[in-house]
Amino acid sequence: MATVVLPRSLVALFPGAEHRVEVGEVGSVxxxxxxxxxxxxxxxxxxxxxxxxxxxxxxxFVDGEPAALTTPVPPRATVHVLPAVAGG
Known part of the structure; x- marks a missing residue:
């Protein structure tokens, strides 16, 4: 079962949302x-x-590799969603 890890900043916007979410076999990002x-x-x-x-x-990222919407998500993969960091 694939797992998605969401940033706490995003979780805070959705009541009941969790930091780590099991999403099942989803096929892609x-x-x-x-x-x-x-x-x-x-x-x-x-x-x-x-x-x-x-x-x-x-x-x-899917299992540590940069991903796009079409990137496959294997059944036991971990998908990390991270806010981009910029500075200057």
Missing amino acids: SGAIDALEARWPGLRDRLVEAGPSIREYINV
């Missing part, structure tokens, strides 16, 4: 986000923009 959206409506809009693509200020 997009499927994992769909599973989150089913539990917490509006969450997808925070992660995905028109196109569709992952928002510029969000980074997604």
Whole structure:
């Protein structure tokens, strides 16, 4: 069963949301986000923009590797969703 790890800053916006969420066998990053959206409506809009693509200020990793919406998510994978960090 795949697990998604969400940033606490995002979890705080959705009452009842959890930091670590088991999403089952979802097939892809997009499927994992769909599973989150089913539990917490509006969450997808925070992660995905028109196109569709992952928002510029969000980074997604599957088992430590950079990922896109179409990236496969194996059954026991861990998907990390992280806010981008910028500075100057």
